[in-house]
Amino acid sequence: MKHWLTRALILTVMPLLLVGSLAVLWQLKPIAIKSDMLALLTPIADAQSGDKEALDKAQNFYLAQQQLLGEQQKRLVFSLQGANSEQAYRDLAQGLAHAGLKVQGQQPQLTQIIDFYAPYRGALMSQEYAQAIGEPAKFNQYFQRQLAQTASPWLSQSLSQDMSLATYSFVSTLSNEQALALVDGKLQGRDEQGEPVWILLAQTNESVSSIAATERTVSAIDALLNQLRQDHPQVQISHSGLLFHNAENATQAKWEMNRFGLASIVLLSMFVFLSLRGVWPLWVSMLTVSTAILSGLLALLLLRPEIHLLTLVFATTLIGVAIDYAFHALVDKAAHKGRYSRALKRGLLLALCSTAIGYLCFLSAPLVLLQDVAIFVVAGLIGAWVFTRFCLAPVAMTLSFRAPVVSSAERALQWQGQARRHSGKVYLGLAVLCVLLSGWRMPETNDSIASFNASSAELMAAQAQHQIYLQGSEPVQRLLLKGQDVQQLLRREEQVSAWLRQLGAHTQGLSSALPSLARQQENAQAYNRAVAAGVFAPLQAFSGKVIAPTTIDLLDYDAFAMSPLRAAFAELVHLDGEVYSLLNVSGVSAAQLQAIGAEHDYVAIVDVPGQLSAMLAHFHRGIHLALFLAAVAIVLIFVFSFGWRHGLKMAAWLALSTALIVSLIAQFSAISVFHTLGLILVLALAVDYFIFYRQGGHSAHTLVAISLSALSSLAVFAMLIFSKTPAISQFGGAVLLGLLVVYFLAPLSIENNNDKQ
Amino acid sequence: MKKLIVGLCLSLAALVSACVAASAGATASASAEKAKQPEQGRFSQAKIFAGFNQPFISQGEFTLSSEQLLWHTLTPIDSLLKIDGDGVFERQADGQFRRQGQAGPYSRLLQALLAQDQQQLTQFFTSSEAELPASLLEKDYSCQQLTPITQELQSLFSRFISCADGDTRVRFIGLYEHSGTATEITLSFEPGVSPE
Numbered sequence: 032m033k034h035w036l037t038r039a040l041i042l043t044v045m046p047l048l049l050v051g052s053l054a055v056l057w058q059l060k061p062i063a064i065k066s067d068m069l070a071l072l073t074p075i076a077d078a079q080s081g082d083k084e085a086l087d088k089a090q091n092f093y094l095a096q097q098q099l100l101g102e103q104q105k106r107l108v109f110s111l112q113g114a115n116s117e118q119a120y121r122d123l124a125q126g127l128a129h130a131g132l133k134v135q136g137q138q139p140q141l142t143q144i145i146d147f148y149a150p151y152r153g154a155l156m157s158q159e160y161a162q163a164i165g166e167p168a169k170f171n172q173y174f175q176r177q178l179a180q181t182a183s184p185w186l187s188q189s190l191s192q193d194m195s196l197a198t199y200s201f202v203s204t205l206s207n208e209q210a211l212a213l214v215d216g217k218l219q220g221r222d223e224q225g226e227p228v229w230i231l232l233a234q235t236n237e238s239v240s241s242i243a244a245t246e247r248t249v250s251a252i253d254a255l256l257n258q259l260r261q262d263h264p265q266v267q268i269s270h271s272g273l274l275f276h277n278a279e280n281a282t283q284a285k286w287e288m289n290r291f292g293l294a295s296i297v298l299l300s301m302f303v304f305l306s307l308r309g310v311w312p313l314w315v316s317m318l319t320v321s322t323a324i325l326s327g328l329l330a331l332l333l334l335r336p337e338i339h340l341l342t343l344v345f346a347t348t349l350i351g352v353a354i355d356y357a358f359h360a361l362v363d364k365a366a367h368k369g370r371y372s373r374a375l376k377r378g379l380l381l382a383l384c385s386t387a388i389g390y391l392c393f394l395s396a397p398l399v400l401l402q403d404v405a406i407f408v409v410a411g412l413i414g415a416w417v418f419t420r421f422c423l424a425p426v427a428m429t430l431s432f433r434a435p436v437v438s439s440a441e442r443a444l445q446w447q448g449q450a451r452r453h454s455g456k457v458y459l460g461l462a463v464l465c466v467l468l469s470g471w472r473m474p475e476t477n478d479s480i481a482s483f484n485a486s487s488a489e490l491m492a493a494q495a496q497h498q499i500y501l502q503g504s505e506p507v508q509r510l511l512l513k514g515q516d517v518q519q520l521l522r523r524e525e526q527v528s529a530w531l532r533q534l535g536a537h538t539q540g541l542s543s544a545l546p547s548l549a550r551q552q553e554n555a556q557a558y559n560r561a562v563a564a565g566v567f568a569p570l571q572a573f574s575g576k577v578i579a580p581t582t583i584d585l586l587d588y589d590a591f592a593m594s595p596l597r598a599a600f601a602e603l604v605h606l607d608g609e610v611y612s613l614l615n616v617s618g619v620s621a622a623q624l625q626a627i628g629a630e631h632d633y634v635a636i637v638d639v640p641g642q643l644s645a646m647l648a649h650f651h652r653g654i655h656l657a658l659f660l661a662a663v664a665i666v667l668i669f670v671f672s673f674g675w676r677h678g679l680k681m682a683a684w685l686a687l688s689t690a691l692i693v694s695l696i697a698q699f700s701a702i703s704v705f706h707t708l709g710l711i712l713v714l715a716l717a718v719d720y721f722i723f724y725r726q727g728g729h730s731a732h733t734l735v736a737i738s739l740s741a742l743s744s745l746a747v748f749a750m751l752i753f754s755k756t757p758a759i760s761q762f763g764g765a766v767l768l769g770l771l772v773v774y775f776l777a778p779l780s781i782e783n784n785n786d787k788q
Numbered sequence: 789m790k791k792l793i794v795g796l797c798l799s800l801a802a803l804v805s806a807c808v809a810a811s812a813g814a815t816a817s818a819s820a821e822k823a824k825q826p827e828q829g830r831f832s833q834a835k836i837f838a839g840f841n842q843p844f845i846s847q848g849e850f851t852l853s854s855e856q857l858l859w860h861t862l863t864p865i866d867s868l869l870k871i872d873g874d875g876v877f878e879r880q881a882d883g884q885f886r887r888q889g890q891a892g893p894y895s896r897l898l899q900a901l902l903a904q905d906q907q908q909l910t911q912f913f914t915s916s917e918a919e920l921p922a923s924l925l926e927k928d929y930s931c932q933q934l935t936p937i938t939q940e941l942q943s944l945f946s947r948f949i950s951c952a953d954g955d956t957r958v959r960f961i962g963l964y965e966h967s968g969t970a971t972e973i974t975l976s977f978e979p980g981v982s983p984e
Contacts, residue, residue: 575841
């Protein structure tokens with residue numbers, strides 16, 4: 032009992048010290064964990080231009096975009112269709128309000144809008160009207176066409192306040208083509224069969240990035256929808272919104288974590304139990320991994336003011352590598368009566384140096400994220416090495432292999448020996464296979480952010496349908512514009528809108544409801560010229576009213592902010608002495624928008640999925656570069672440690688393994704950043720396998736340790752291939768494929784007389 | 789999204805315009821349905837704007853079938869409106885028809901008005917018997933008052949008057965707005981008139 036306690040104390044000293052250090056350090060210097068994916072974008076501008084001004088611009092555009100889109104991300108859309116759907120709409124609206132959600136309220140009345148704009152007679156007018164008052168004949172036609180309309184409430188309502196039709200022209204033009212109608216204060220669309228669909232908009236008050244809040248809100252909504260479906264069985268109800276995607280993804284992730292986590296632990300325990308007798312091996316493995324993670328966190332806490340959540344996700348590769356140290360140490364102890372062999376000590380040190388140097392190459396990457404991963408993994412590996420080398424070494428424990436394991440290893444060693452006799456032919460054959468596979472399907476990259484999406488097909492379909500109801504079948508793109516003040520922003524918006532209209536596009540932004548003072552001034556001058564030129568004479572004769580020149584003040588932003596439309600159009604963001612707003616654009620290609628964005632530094636294109644994909648692609652390129660540097664470093668270590676001949680041979684097999692893995696993955700899908708991440712883990716493991724084979728490739732215990740390592744990595748990571756989230760599945764797939772390749776090729780990197788050498 | 793909703797509110801004008809244009813021929817469509825032949829005729833529209841000296845008179849031709857209504861104003865300006873199941877379209881200078889905003893989603897209402905689909909119409913109006921307008925006292929028409937029940941129509945119109953002759957063909961439609969503006973349309977059916 033006492034002996035057992037002593038062992039436990041020695042083994043837990045280091046992890047406990049690390050936990051204590053982390054706790055103290057956290058109190059002294061709390062570290063912020065960021066989860067904002069777009070925050071990773073800013074270095075892109077930096078890297079591409081190397082220009083601080085460009086970086087500042089990108090950062091400010093990004094911050095403005097976040098503020099402007101923040102509220103929209105909280106929006107929820109519900110559609111209801113079928114008999115009694117109107118009653119279901121009312122019940123849903125009540126239920127949502129009761130659940131604490133903000134339901135879209137009543138819209139401004141027509142009379143309110145006219146009452147607001149009418150005092151600015153002459154300063155506000157449509158483009159068509161502005162052209163018409165340039166010539167008496169044109170205006171004659173214009174006013175007759177308007178008055179001949181069977182019914183136009185805008186006209187009837189505005190004439191009493193503005194006989195010239197200028198206000199009428201302005202407000203009626205504000206209504207461009209829309210897909211939805213207002214019926215009894217509710218939005219109504221039509222499905223493909225022309226059947227009415229009620230659209231209800233709501234907004235959650237809580238941040239959609241908070242998983243707990245998301246689950247709480249979605250749970251309340253689900254209960255409400257279930258009740259509605261019971262009460263109104265003939266009504267079809269669909270919902271969409273970022274909140275629902277987050278909730279589905281979180282639920283899916285939890286389900287997978289529980290199932291995969293449990294399966295991993297069971298398999299891992301089983302592999303260790305089947306190989307080594309006793310419970311100590313499992314404890315030692317867990318303590319090694321814990322020590323590695325704690326060491327990595329401590330390093331990040333010491334060196335960084337903040338870390339990104341993605342750093343921790345990518346840093347999980349540490350687990351796969353660190354557990355190998357425990358396996359090699361345990362197996363070596365079992366083979367050498369509780370002591371470490373010299374070969375193991377050297378092997379562990381070499382494995383640490385090569386993997387750590389490989390990861391250190393990530394410090395050269397242009398992304399802080401990759402640098403953080405490097406710090407975490409290198410510190411973690413050092414922690415694991417110190418634990419196995421100095422904490423585990425003095426602990427006396429009786430370890431022994433189970434008999435079938437030893438006999439199986441002996442048989443496998445014989446097969447390896449036979450395979451090595453043909454290693455040259457195997458190498459050549461596999462190299463040809465790589466060429467053929469690459470010729471059949473050349474590896475391509477795909478870094479679409481869609482890889483993160485595990486939403487159900489039902490939710491995706493509802494979102495697509497709601498998009499059509501709300502914006503029409505023509506896709507709406509958005510531009511972000513900035514100005515030094517509101518007036519400059521409005522002038523720029525008018526300018527960009529004019530360019531886009533020439534391309535056949537439709538635009539809608541703040542300037543649609545609030546023209547710039549310069550534009551209003553021009554309008555007022557044109558209006559007064561028309562009055563002086565008698566353009567309005569026929570209209571005056573018909574109505575019996577006098578149309579006088581305009582003398583009133585112009586409509587400025589402060590006055591507009593008090594208007595009934597303020598909630599709809601007054602969305603501006605003030606940032607760093609500049610003002611930003613969004614401009615909705617339809618009927619124009621993304622390339623044409625790109626051209627405008629590239630030409631004018633006050634315009635940026637809002638394309639969140641595109642921006643995230645660009646970030647991933649940039650990240651992917653950064654990894655490639657770092658991987659290349661890591662490969663060079665590893666080859667140098669091989670050569671330095673084992674001499675030119677053996678070092679280069681190991682490097683050649685490593686290169687072949689990499690090429691084979693990449694060309695095999697390419698047969699199934701384009702290579703994403705998550706495949707590459709899996710590849711990094713596999714290469715880190717491969718380096719260890721190569722080194723340990725070179726250290727003692729003909730020992731059964733080396734093979735057992737490497738097999739345990741491969742099996743544990745498969746149990747933990749390769750199982751992720753079954754994940755519904757494409758990104759995770761890609762990572763798992765790459766690890767599965769890579770481990771199989773590396774496990775079978777690594778023994779071929781040594782010679783049959785290796786141990787004698 | 790808020791912009792969209794305000795846009796919807798703002799574009800109500802086009803909707804009502806389309807509804808009313810359709811209603812001009814709507815009640816007449818019962819006979820059109822019976823005959824299964826397009827009905828053609830002339831219309832005269834008098835708009836009396838509140839505070840104006842005189843009504844604004846426009847005249848033209850219409851063609852009504854079970855598929856569409858063509859509303860062709862000839863004087864004082866030439867303008868052609870087409871209303872069908874897909875929405876309301878106005879002919880442009882280049883001869884192409886351009887959809888009038890906001891009318892599309894209401895095309896079913898327009899179709900209901902055209903086809904005298906009482907089931908659909910009762911979603912938007914209640915109907916009751918009405919007296920003949922003063923200008924039609926000498927005519928042997930029977931009139932109905934259509935009172936809007938949806939908020940949007942209610943906020944703009946106080947009532948619609950529809951009068952039919954002995955053959956149940958619509959001969960008069962009156963649209964009366966809260967603002968005081970009234971639109972009175974007189975229809976006459978003359979076989980063989982081309983709308984184009």
